[in-house]
Amino acid sequence: MSHTHVIGGGLAGLSAALALTEAGRAVTLYEASPACGGRCRSYFDQTLGCRIDNGNHLLLSGNHTAMAYLERLGTRQTLGGPASPVFPFMDLARGTRWVLRPSLGRIPIWLLRKARRVPGTSPLDYLALLRLGQARPTDTVANNLPDNALFRRFVAPLCIAALNTHPIKGSARLLGAVIDETLARGGAACIPLFPRHGLSESFIDPAVARLRDAGATVRTGAAITALPRDAGRVTSLIGSQGPIPLGPTDSVVLAVPPWSAAEMLPELTVPDEYQAILNLHFRIDADPGEAGFWGLVNATAEWVFVKPGVVSVTISAANRLVDRRAEDLAATVWPEVRRLLNLPPTLPPWRVVKEKRATFAATPAQNTRRPAAETPWQNLALAGDWTATGLPATIEGAIRSGLTAARVLGVAA
Numbered sequence: 493m494s495h496t497h498v499i500g501g502g503l504a505g506l507s508a509a510l511a512l513t514e515a516g517r518a519v520t521l522y523e524a525s526p527a528c529g530g531r532c533r534s535y536f537d538q539t540l541g542c543r544i545d546n547g548n549h550l551l552l553s554g555n556h557t558a559m560a561y562l563e564r565l566g567t568r569q570t571l572g573g574p575a576s577p578v579f580p581f582m583d584l585a586r587g588t589r590w591v592l593r594p595s596l597g598r599i600p601i602w603l604l605r606k607a608r609r610v611p612g613t614s615p616l617d618y619l620a621l622l623r624l625g626q627a628r629p630t631d632t633v634a635n636n637l638p639d640n641a642l643f644r645r646f647v648a649p650l651c652i653a654a655l656n657t658h659p660i661k662g663s664a665r666l667l668g669a670v671i672d673e674t675l676a677r678g679g680a681a682c683i684p685l686f687p688r689h690g691l692s693e694s695f696i697d698p699a700v701a702r703l704r705d706a707g708a709t710v711r712t713g714a715a716i717t718a719l720p721r722d723a724g725r726v727t728s729l730i731g732s733q734g735p736i737p738l739g740p741t742d743s744v745v746l747a748v749p750p751w752s753a754a755e756m757l758p759e760l761t762v763p764d765e766y767q768a769i770l771n772l773h774f775r776i777d778a779d780p781g782e783a784g785f786w787g788l789v790n791a792t793a794e795w796v797f798v799k800p801g802v803v804s805v806t807i808s809a810a811n812r813l814v815d816r817r818a819e820d821l822a823a824t825v826w827p828e829v830r831r832l833l834n835l836p837p838t839l840p841p842w843r844v845v846k847e848k849r850a851t852f853a854a855t856p857a858q859n860t861r862r863p864a865a866e867t868p869w870q871n872l873a874l875a876g877d878w879t880a881t882g883l884p885a886t887i888e889g890a891i892r893s894g895l896t897a898a899r900v901l902g903v904a905a
C-alpha cells in the first residue's frame with residue numbers, strides 16, 4: 493500500500509492526515525514538538541495553576557471548513573460563544589460602549605437600526621466592505637477605505653485580528669476574502685465561536701486520537717530535517733533517527749511553518765516577514781457578559797476573553813511591543829482590563845505569552861510569496877496557513893490547506 497508521510501502536526505498537517513487516512517492511505521505523521529497542535533495548542537501553566545491556550549482563538553460560524561473538521565471529529569459542540577452574532581466593544585479613551593448586532597439573514601436589515609451599528613456610521617458606509625475582495629492585489633486595506641468611524645471602530649480592529657497586520661499594511665484582498673465568507677453572508681455566518689475548554693481539546697487531541705484509531709502512526713518529538721530529492725521526486729526523509737526511505741508510490745505532505753519549509757526546500761519562495769501576537773492571561777473570575785469577549789478601541793489591549801477563572805487579552809500585529817518586559821506589559825494592560833470589567837485594582841497572578849512569529853505579515857507583497865500546494869516534485873504537496881489559500885493565516889486557512897494538499901496527492905477531500 494502506498495504510504496503518505498505528513499511532516500508537521502499543526503492543524504494543516506492534522507487536516508491532511510485525517511483526509512488521507514479516511515481515504516484509506518497508510519499515514520505516518522511526524523511532529524517535532526512533544527505534542528501536536530503547533531500554534532493552536534493548550535497546556536498547563538505552572539504560574540497560573542490552570543490550563544491555558546497559547547493564545548485566544550476566535551472563529552466565526554462562516555468558517556465552514558473548520559466547522560466541517562469539528563463535525564467530523566464530533567467536537568463541534570465543544571465550541572461556545574453567544575447564540576447570535578454580537579460583538580461588544582468599548583472605546584477606552586471616550587469611555588463609550590456599543591454592541592454590533594448583525595441580523596441573522598443575508599439581507600442586512602440590521603443596518604437600518606442605529607442601535608445595532610457602530611456609533612457614528614451610516615448604512616452606506618458598510619457597502620464599501622463588500623468591494624474589498626475585488627481590490628487590486630497591491631492594495632492595502634487603508635488605501636481602499638475612507639478613514640471614518642467605521643474604519644476606526646470596526647475595520648481596523650477586525651483587520652488587526654484577522655490579518656495580524658495593521659490596515660495601513662494589510663492586504664485588502666485578504667480582508668475582503670474574510671468578509672466575503674462571513675459578514676457578507678449575513679449574521680448566521682458571523683456568530684463568534686471559541687473553545688469552551690481549550691484549543692487542544694477541540695481541535696488537536698481528538699484528531700490525534702482519530703488518526704491512531706484509524707491505524708495511522710503519529711510520532712511526536714520526531715523532527716524531519718531534510719528531504720533528499722532526485723528525478724523530480726522526494727526519495728527519503730531525514731529524521732533524528734536517520735533516513736526513512738520512500739517507496740516508488742509513497743508521498744509527502746510538508747506542513748511545517750514557512751521558515752522550516754524554506755530550510756528543507758531552499759528553492760521555495762515563502763513569506764518571510766512575520767508579526768507577533770501577545771496574550772496576557774490574568775487569573776481572576778469575571779462576568780463574561782453576553783458574548784464572553786469584548787473588543788477594545790483606543791487601548792493597548794485589543795480583545796478581552798472571559799473564561800472560567802481566567803481573563804485573557806490578545807494584542808495582535810504586536811512587533812512593536814514584543815520586546816517589552818512582561819512586567820511592563822502586564823502593568824499597562826491590567827488597568828484597561830479592570831476598567832472594562834469593573835474589577836478590583838490589585839494585579840492578579842498573570843502570565844504573558846509571546847508568539848514572535850505568530851503568522852506571516854498579511855501584506856500584499858507577502859501574499860505574492862505564498863506557494864501553491866503543488867510543487868515541482870511529483871510526490872510532494874505543501875500545506876500550512878502560509879500557503880496560497882486566498883485567506884489570511886487562520887484556523888480556517890490551515891485546515892483548508894491540509895485538504896488541498898490531500899487533493900494534490902490524489903485524494904478526494
Ligand SMILES: Cc1cc2nc3c(=O)[nH]c(=O)nc-3n(C[C@H](O)[C@H](O)[C@H](O)COP(=O)(O)OP(=O)(O)OC[C@H]3O[C@@H](n4cnc5c(N)ncnc54)[C@H](O)[C@@H]3O)c2cc1C
Pocket residue numbers: 499500501502503504505522523524525528529530531532546547548549550551714715716717747748749752769770771847849850851875876877878885886887888890
Ligand atoms: C497567538 C495566536 C493567536 C491566533 N488567533 C487566531 C484566531 O483567533 N483565529 C484563527 O482562525 N487563527 C488564529 N491564529 C492562527 C492559527 O493558530 C494558525 O493559522 C494555525 O494554527 C496554523 O496551523 P499550521 O498547521 O499551518 O501551522 P503550525 O501550527 O505552525 O504547525 C506546524 C507544525 O509543524 C511542526 N514542525 C516544524 N518543523 C518541523 C520539522 N522539521 N519536523 C516535524 N515537525 C515540524 C511544528 O512544531 C508545528 O506543530 C492564531 C495564532 C496564534 C499564534
